[in-house]
Amino acid sequence: MLVFSMVCTLLVTGVIAVTSVHLSRMKLLDVADGAALAAANALDEGAYAAGVGDSVPLSNETVRRTAVDYVSTRPMPGGLSAWGLGEGTGTPDGELAVVRMSGRAEVPFIGWLIGNGVTVNVVSRARADLE
Numbered sequence: 001m002l003v004f005s006m007v008c009t010l011l012v013t014g015v016i017a018v019t020s021v022h023l024s025r026m027k028l029l030d031v032a033d034g035a036a037l038a039a040a041n042a043l044d045e046g047a048y049a050a051g052v053g054d055s056v057p058l059s060n061e062t063v064r065r066t067a068v069d070y071v072s073t074r075p076m077p078g079g080l081s082a083w084g085l086g087e088g089t090g091t092p093d094g095e096l097a098v099v100r101m102s103g104r105a106e107v108p109f110i111g112w113l114i115g116n117g118v119t120v121n122v123v124s125r126a127r128a129d130l131e
Contacts, residue, residue, distance in 0.1 A: 013109045014110070036097050038070045067089055080105055099125075102122075
């Protein structure tokens, strides 16, 4: 009976830890989605001279700057001890905003076993089409 209780306790503890990390990842993804949406709607300064096509024209600088501004106005979600924009935040084609973020998720109960938490990475994409 003792072994069964220990196995159940370990199982519940593991499920709680994994769920906590997943929730932290979803909170980080929520912020990345907002940053990508804000960046997709940020008109690049070059559009005033070159005009616009089917979507809002973007540049890597505009996407990154807008994403940094968006993230800096948001409080760090609970369950994360660190976060920031990752490499690759920008635009691959001048129309799609890509925001990569990484964060350090705190792991309850077993965090002391794995050190400073778990790194979670998310990618969000947004495009603002014109009609």
